[in-house]
Amino acid sequence: xxxxxxxxxxxxxxxxxxxxxxxxxxxxxxxxxxxxxxxxxxxxxxxxxxxxxxxxxxxxxxxxxxxxxxxxxxxxxxxxxxxxxxxxxxxxxxxxxxxxxxxxxxxxxxxxxxxxxxxxxxxxxxxxxxxxxxxxxxxxxxxxxxxxxxxxxxxxxxxxxxxxxxxxxxxxxxxxxxxxxxxxxxxxxxxxxxxxxxxxxxxxxxxxxxxxxxxxxxxxxxxxxxxx
Amino acid sequence: xxxxxxxxxxxxxxxxxxxxxxxxxxxxxxxxxxxxxxxxxxxxxxxxxxxxxxxxxxxxxxxxxxxxxxxxxxxxxxxxxxxxxxxxxxxxxxxxxxxxxxxxxxxxxxxxxxxxxxxxxxxxxxxxxxxxxxxxxxxxxxxxxxxxxxxxxxxxxxxxxxxxxxxxxxxxxxxxxxxxxxxxxxxxxxxxxxxxxxxxxxxxxxxxxxxxxxxxxxxxxxxxxxxx
Numbered sequence: 001x002x003x004x005x006x007x008x009x010x011x012x013x014x015x016x017x018x019x020x021x022x023x024x025x026x027x028x029x030x031x032x033x034x035x036x037x038x039x040x041x042x043x044x045x046x047x048x049x050x051x052x053x054x055x056x057x058x059x060x061x062x063x064x065x066x067x068x069x070x071x072x073x074x075x076x077x078x079x080x081x082x083x084x085x086x087x088x089x090x091x092x093x094x095x096x097x098x099x100x101x102x103x104x105x106x107x108x109x110x111x112x113x114x115x116x117x118x119x120x121x122x123x124x125x126x127x128x129x130x131x132x133x134x135x136x137x138x139x140x141x142x143x144x145x146x147x148x149x150x151x152x153x154x155x156x157x158x159x160x161x162x163x164x165x166x167x168x169x170x171x172x173x174x175x176x177x178x179x180x181x182x183x184x185x186x187x188x189x190x191x192x193x194x195x196x197x198x199x200x201x202x203x204x205x206x207x208x209x210x211x212x213x214x215x216x217x218x219x220x221x222x223x224x225x226x227x228x
Numbered sequence: 229x230x231x232x233x234x235x236x237x238x239x240x241x242x243x244x245x246x247x248x249x250x251x252x253x254x255x256x257x258x259x260x261x262x263x264x265x266x267x268x269x270x271x272x273x274x275x276x277x278x279x280x281x282x283x284x285x286x287x288x289x290x291x292x293x294x295x296x297x298x299x300x301x302x303x304x305x306x307x308x309x310x311x312x313x314x315x316x317x318x319x320x321x322x323x324x325x326x327x328x329x330x331x332x333x334x335x336x337x338x339x340x341x342x343x344x345x346x347x348x349x350x351x352x353x354x355x356x357x358x359x360x361x362x363x364x365x366x367x368x369x370x371x372x373x374x375x376x377x378x379x380x381x382x383x384x385x386x387x388x389x390x391x392x393x394x395x396x397x398x399x400x401x402x403x404x405x406x407x408x409x410x411x412x413x414x415x416x417x418x419x420x421x422x423x424x425x426x427x428x429x430x431x432x433x434x435x436x437x438x439x440x441x442x443x444x445x446x447x448x449x450x451x452x453x454x455x456x
Binding site (some may be wrong): 074114117209 | 246342343344345346347358374385386413414415416417419420422423424425426429431433435437438440441442443444445446447448449450451453
């Protein structure tokens with residue numbers, strides 16, 4: 001596990017929110033160097049020290065601005081609310097050349113969050129691709145996971161569907177999924193992101209109709225992908 | 229189980245294909261009167277008698293033309309290949325007034341069937357809604373099930389997501405799902421059909437990447453909906 005990950009740095013932009021914090025925690029625990037990015041570096045430093053406390057100081061988590069974090073990282077994860085999606089990407093796109101961009105954003109438009117409402121690009125991930133251009137590969141992942149689970153230790157009963165601009169990019173993202181302890185699946189080209197992102201609205205609707213709070217999905221009838 | 233269903237007639241248009249045949253078999257077994265529709269009434273009669281043989285004659289399955297079937301039915305199910313979707317609906321829309329239309333169609337466009345490619349309406353179900361107008365309620369369901377399973381007796385490890393034009397229409401469709409022995413979920417408004425239909429391309433991609441043949445999905449962390 002630690003052969004390789006230790007060499008890589010992951011920037012989690014919007015890492016002060018619960019989604020980003022949960023992912024940052026899991027990756028730091030797996031041996032990655034993690035940078036928490038935020039518009040306010042003060043908030044990012046606070047979030048980083050909270051995660052370090054959870055990990056009892058044995059890992060490397062540092063807080064800084066979104067742009068600084070993106071510049072220093074090998075892999076950049078966008079975990080901001082959809083309302084900040086475009087601005088965040090515009091502000092860091094010069095730092096993305098040759099890097100993998102992991103988009104965790106769900107384009108929910110309140111108040112109808114249980115209705116699928118995609119941006120003109122087709123999905124948040126395709127919008128990201130339009131903004132950052134051909135310099136970075138873009139993948140979509142983690143949209144369907146209840147992030148509360150990521151800060152706990154119990155098994156998360158939800159798979160992660162990974163779409164992206166190339167098979168290589170999806171494979172890299174699947175390594176990151178595995179590092180969180182979840183099961184990931186190659187869900188195909190970036191055009192399939194509408195399914196992965198839209199599924200979140202479907203799960204919200206199921207929670208509303210059946211009184212649940214953390215509906216998730218599992219892929220069935222396929223042997224779980226192995227680590228190699 | 230038989231109190232109610234026996235009074236209802238379901239037309240399965242495209243019921244000579246394996247998808248439609250599997251559904252027709254399950255519904256006939258549950259006590260519904262089933263009409264197999266096809267462009268050729270001869271083929272429909274053959275398919276109906278095949279299903280009657282599987283059921284050892286204890287149920288009512290009759291083959292006829294698509295239009296005849298739709299006219300005589302309370303519920304109309306469209307299980308045709310996407311290439312025949314529009315023409316089939318145009319040819320029967322006068323028979324749909326006040327009925328429930330269940331659209332099973334997945335808008336796959338060969339050869340890239342593992343890539344989500346929705347029609348301009350947003351999904352096949354929304355296209356159906358545009359064609360049939362306000363006279364019929366439209367739901368989308370069963371897109372993710374491997375239909376081979378429906379003609380067998382083993383448990384199908386795949387849930388059914390149901391989207392539709394109203395909560396009442398989705399509830400009616402969920403009764404039909406339950407009659408097949410599968411677990412259905414209210415997946416929200418008709419706009420969410422892109423997720424349900426697109427998920428089929430994601431599952432096809434997973435089959436291609438992981439060497440499986442019948443990838444499916446299950447909803448997790450929600451108590452299964454009960455029969456009442």
